[in-house]
Amino acid sequence: MRLPGDSPPPHAEEPKGGRRVEARAASSPLLEARAVTRRFGGGGWFGTKRPALVAVDNVSLPLGPGETLGIVGESGSGKSTLARMLVGLLQPSAGDLALDGEALDLGRGADRRRLQRRAQMVFQDPASAMNPRKTVGASVEAPMIGLKGWDAPRRKARVAELFARVGLAPEHAARHPHEFSGGQLQRIGIARALSADPRIVVLDEPVSALDVSVQAQVLALLRELRAGGGLSLVFVSHDLAVVEALCDRVVVMRRGRVVEEGACRAVLSAPREDYTRELIQAARRFAA
Amino acid sequence: MSVLVRLARQPFALAGLALVAVFAALALAAPLLPLPDPDATEPANRLAALGAAGHLLGTDQLGRDVLARLIFGLRVSLAVGVAATLAAALVGGTVGLVAAFYGRWVDGLLMRLVDVLMAFPYLLLALAVVAALGPGLTNAALAIAIVNVPFFARAVRGQALGIVRQDYVAAARLAGFSDLRILLSEVLPNVAPLLIVTAATTIGWMILETAGLSFLGLGAQPPQADLGSMLGDGHKVVVAAPHVAAAPGVVVFVLVVGLNLLGDGLRDALDPRMKGVESGAPQPATRVERGMTGAGSGPNDSAAVLDVRALTTAFATPRGSFPAIRDVSFTLQAGEALGIVGESGSGKSVTALSLARLAPTPPGTIVSGEVRIGGADVLGLGLDRLRRLRGDRIAYVFQDPLTTLNPLMRIEAQIVEAIRPAPGEGAKAVRTRASALMADVGLPDPERIARAYPHELSGGQRQRVGVAMALANAPDVLVADEPTTALDATTQGRILELFARIRRERGAALIFVSHDVGVVACLCDRIVVMYAGEIVEEGPARVVAARPLHPYAARLIACAPRLGQPDKSLAPIPGAPPAIDARPDGCAFAPRCDHAVAACRAGPIGLEEAMEGRRVRCIRWRELSGEAA
Numbered sequence: 001m002r003l004p005g006d007s008p009p010p011h012a013e014e015p016k017g018g019r020r021v022e023a024r025a026a027s028s029p030l031l032e033a034r035a036v037t038r039r040f041g042g043g044g045w046f047g048t049k050r051p052a053l054v055a056v057d058n059v060s061l062p063l064g065p066g067e068t069l070g071i072v073g074e075s076g077s078g079k080s081t082l083a084r085m086l087v088g089l090l091q092p093s094a095g096d097l098a099l100d101g102e103a104l105d106l107g108r109g110a111d112r113r114r115l116q117r118r119a120q121m122v123f124q125d126p127a128s129a130m131n132p133r134k135t136v137g138a139s140v141e142a143p144m145i146g147l148k149g150w151d152a153p154r155r156k157a158r159v160a161e162l163f164a165r166v167g168l169a170p171e172h173a174a175r176h177p178h179e180f181s182g183g184q185l186q187r188i189g190i191a192r193a194l195s196a197d198p199r200i201v202v203l204d205e206p207v208s209a210l211d212v213s214v215q216a217q218v219l220a221l222l223r224e225l226r227a228g229g230g231l232s233l234v235f236v237s238h239d240l241a242v243v244e245a246l247c248d249r250v251v252v253m254r255r256g257r258v259v260e261e262g263a264c265r266a267v268l269s270a271p272r273e274d275y276t277r278e279l280i281q282a283a284r285r286f287a288a
Numbered sequence: 289m290s291v292l293v294r295l296a297r298q299p300f301a302l303a304g305l306a307l308v309a310v311f312a313a314l315a316l317a318a319p320l321l322p323l324p325d326p327d328a329t330e331p332a333n334r335l336a337a338l339g340a341a342g343h344l345l346g347t348d349q350l351g352r353d354v355l356a357r358l359i360f361g362l363r364v365s366l367a368v369g370v371a372a373t374l375a376a377a378l379v380g381g382t383v384g385l386v387a388a389f390y391g392r393w394v395d396g397l398l399m400r401l402v403d404v405l406m407a408f409p410y411l412l413l414a415l416a417v418v419a420a421l422g423p424g425l426t427n428a429a430l431a432i433a434i435v436n437v438p439f440f441a442r443a444v445r446g447q448a449l450g451i452v453r454q455d456y457v458a459a460a461r462l463a464g465f466s467d468l469r470i471l472l473s474e475v476l477p478n479v480a481p482l483l484i485v486t487a488a489t490t491i492g493w494m495i496l497e498t499a500g501l502s503f504l505g506l507g508a509q510p511p512q513a514d515l516g517s518m519l520g521d522g523h524k525v526v527v528a529a530p531h532v533a534a535a536p537g538v539v540v541f542v543l544v545v546g547l548n549l550l551g552d553g554l555r556d557a558l559d560p561r562m563k564g565v566e567s568g569a570p571q572p573a574t575r576v577e578r579g580m581t582g583a584g585s586g587p588n589d590s591a592a593v594l595d596v597r598a599l600t601t602a603f604a605t606p607r608g609s610f611p612a613i614r615d616v617s618f619t620l621q622a623g624e625a626l627g628i629v630g631e632s633g634s635g636k637s638v639t640a641l642s643l644a645r646l647a648p649t650p651p652g653t654i655v656s657g658e659v660r661i662g663g664a665d666v667l668g669l670g671l672d673r674l675r676r677l678r679g680d681r682i683a684y685v686f687q688d689p690l691t692t693l694n695p696l697m698r699i700e701a702q703i704v705e706a707i708r709p710a711p712g713e714g715a716k717a718v719r720t721r722a723s724a725l726m727a728d729v730g731l732p733d734p735e736r737i738a739r740a741y742p743h744e745l746s747g748g749q750r751q752r753v754g755v756a757m758a759l760a761n762a763p764d765v766l767v768a769d770e771p772t773t774a775l776d777a778t779t780q781g782r783i784l785e786l787f788a789r790i791r792r793e794r795g796a797a798l799i800f801v802s803h804d805v806g807v808v809a810c811l812c813d814r815i816v817v818m819y820a821g822e823i824v825e826e827g828p829a830r831v832v833a834a835r836p837l838h839p840y841a842a843r844l845i846a847c848a849p850r851l852g853q854p855d856k857s858l859a860p861i862p863g864a865p866p867a868i869d870a871r872p873d874g875c876a877f878a879p880r881c882d883h884a885v886a887a888c889r890a891g892p893i894g895l896e897e898a899m900e901g902r903r904v905r906c907i908r909w910r911e912l913s914g915e916a917a
């Protein structure tokens with residue numbers, strides 16, 4: 001019997017381009033990554049020339065209004081790097097982002113803020129995503145201060161509204177992160193991402209650190225947000241079942257590249273690429 | 289608040305605090321005290337002895353009152369020490385914060401400067417600074433502050449590096465906060481405790497160092513007194529009038545000791561690792577205190593490799609001791625695989641760890657029950673035999689082997705260390721066994737991996753190493769606690785494949801802990817479902833996964849998404865499991881159960897035998913399964 005190692009067996013042929021299904025939203029993209037590449041390392045101070053790691057390699061990705069896009073792939077395939085570029089936390093080494101068809105220069109603070117008024121993020125590890133020394137209410141208020149400049153009464157009212165929306169009592173806002181479970185913190189993280197009324201929320205593995213039961217609570221909230229309409233979600237996950245339960249469209253990444261792309265159910269029920277097939281088989285084998 | 293409480297629990301720190309408080313009060317109140325002018329000379333009354341009229345501590349060579357000089361000198365020394373510490377903390381803290389926050393060339397440049405400062409011998413550098421600026425108390429303090437900047441910079445940078453990588457800093461960026469605001473509101477509050485501790489543990493030394501400079505005549509200039517210059521003056525007449533030097537000497541000594549005791553106490557009080565309710569060194573085996581209930585009763589299942597009876601492990605909390613698992617019983621036959629599932633906090637890990645008395649003491653204690661592995665009574669074993677049992681009979685694989693592997697040792701050495709050589713087996717044979725193990729767990733390119741360090745491996749490879757080490761002595765029982773939870777789905781599949789193969793080929797019994805019922809149903813023969821520290825359902829894996837009897841098990845299975853069923857409802861279970869100290873009477877699941885009735889809350893509910901070798905802890909399972917059918 002062949003023993004699979006931990007790196008997937010090399011393909012006879014590297015899939016090129018993948019497929020593009022015309023399931024894409026008809027209207028112009030809200031946010032678009034245009035041939036973005038991100039390299040890490042390389043160069044270095046005193047001529048320590050190590051080869052750069054190409055975490056994301058020439059990825060183009062349009063995101064339509066109201067659409068829920070899944071990004072799947074193994075760990076190390078570049079999902080998180082791409083997600084962080086989409087909200088301007090990382091700058092592309094090459095390529096750029098366009099918001100409403102207009103190119104952004106992420107080196108400029110003004111353009112970053114323009115992007116962040118539109119696109120916010122939810123992080124994987126709920127514990128590290130909240131400042132332990134601030135109340136969770138203060139964390140949720142931050143985008144309203146930094147991006148909207150709202151006054152305190154307006155912020156307080158919004159926090160109460162958001163807490164209700166993610167299923168927490170408004171008085172919880174005065175507590176500190178250590179008083180919450182992982183699932184509650186993740187819902188507060190979602191409240192924070194929504195607080196300054198973005199059009200896009202990028203979620204980087206938001207349920208991977210959670211138990212199935214808690215994961216279900218967060219997924220229910222995300223399904224609700226999606227049904228509310230108007231919000232575009234980018235949902236990064238290595239768990240195909242979760243992506244299938246939530247997303248309209250899916251992008252399969254491998255070693256920094258997009259291998260396959262299309263309507264979520266179509267890709268996951270009838271994959272075209274060997275690699276996607278392999279991912280699906282791996283997920284199926286141990287699912288009762 | 290809690291910091292003060294923890295400080296108050298340390299007698300040495302309290303003593304330090306008392307000393308420092310007395311000195312600080314004296315220094316502050318100096319001008320109000322009925323003391324003679326410290327600088328007034330009285331040549332007729334030079335070197336008066338201790339207890340001389342009007343001069344409790346005598347006079348110095350100019351006839352000045354030693355007590356007055358001492359108290360005013362203390363005032364000066366304290367002020368200078370505090371000022372130098374604040375300056376060093378401010379500058380060093382800023383350098384450390386900025387270096388960590390901006391990284392790259394800013395960090396490179398700043399830290400290189402700090403390295404240059406640190407390369408000079410400490411006092412020599414201070415002397416050089418004073419030589420350049422000219423003698424004087426202010427310059428001496430400045431010199432001491434400068435030479436201490438690197439300590440603050442390094443300490444703060446080290447801590448801040450970890451903080452700037454936290455996602456909450458990224459979130460603050462996304463909130464549109466400026467760099468300065470992020471530094472002040474997100475990073476600084478989290479390094480502040482460290483800054484305070486560093487300052488508290490350094491201030492004593494800084495006072496001592498300033499005194500040193502004054503002693504050499506480079507600090508306080510006559511006639512002003514500080515403790516150092518008084519020592520210097522006294523030194524000149526030490527034979528004729530030893531008390532003139534002894535008085536400031538004793539005060540410096542006591543002050544520095546007091547400050548250091550307080551600083552150390554503060555460090556311990558602020559250190560989160562000291563937050564535990566019960567202090568004391570971790571024990572090598574879980575404490576067993578089986579009191580009244582004694583060992584489990586009833587006939588032993590002699591065929592079983594593992595027989596667990598009525599196991600209850602309690603944890604000490606600030607509100608008392610509460611069972612984290614209670615009345616856990618199950619058996620494991622040779623070659624059988626048992627899955628333990630449940631939400632986090634349900635007691636899966638405590639159960640798994642208690643089997644080999646690995647649950648942490650403090651705060652854990654096994655308060656009742658019995659564990660037999662191959663007939664041996666684990667809870668009654670001495671430490672030596674217990675150590676041999678671990679590894680030989682029962683071995684563990686944990687969620688992230690990075691926490692159990694030694695980061696400084698090559699992989700091969702660690703596997704070799706895990707192998708207990710047979711009598712007469714040489715080093716060469718052991719190494720051969722190690723490489724066979726590595727090949728056996730499917731490590732690609734075993735030669736390269738043998739020489740690698742843990743951090744150089746991928747998560748999946750590390751987990752294979754963890755499995756290899758667990759298999760080193762061919763244990764009868766392999767316990768895997770969420771071994772794939774930290775891995776991505778693909779790698780997870782490959783590691784599960786490995787466990788399945790180990791079962792087939794080695795016939796070792798397996799306990800597999802997971803929160804994923806699907807995985808357990810595929811891998812294991814039987815499932816145990818835990819809730820709030822109790823087994824609520826047990827039975828053949830596939831049967832339980834397909835037709836659970838307990839309402840909790842049913843909800844747990846229903847809320848997991850399944851590939852190929854995108855429209856599955858995924859109804860979340862409302863609420864959260866109870867904390868160990870807030871367990872409801874009666875059925876622990878009742879507050880969240882759709883089927884709860886008054887009887888469910890009336891009293892403890894036993895684990896009942898149900899059909900097909902199943903057990904269930906629910907009074908309504910019969911009618912509920914009838915409804916379903």
Ligand SMILES: Nc1ncnc2c1ncn2[C@@H]1O[C@H](COP(=O)(O)OP(=O)(O)O)[C@@H](O)[C@H]1O
Binds near residue numbers: 604634648651
């Ligand atoms: N070191 C500890 N100190 C105090 N309580 C603990 C400790 N470890 C575990 N517990 C408590 O024991 C219960 C069971 O925990 P655990 O076995 O880790 O659950 P699981 O493995 O199912 O996630 C939980 O309520 C947890 O809070």
Ligand code: SF4
Binds near residue numbers: 905909
């Ligand atoms: S005993 Fe009652 S509350 Fe508990 S699970 Fe059964 S029906 Fe629900």
Ligand SMILES: [Mg+2]
Binds near residue numbers: 632633636637769
């Ligand atoms: Mg656990």
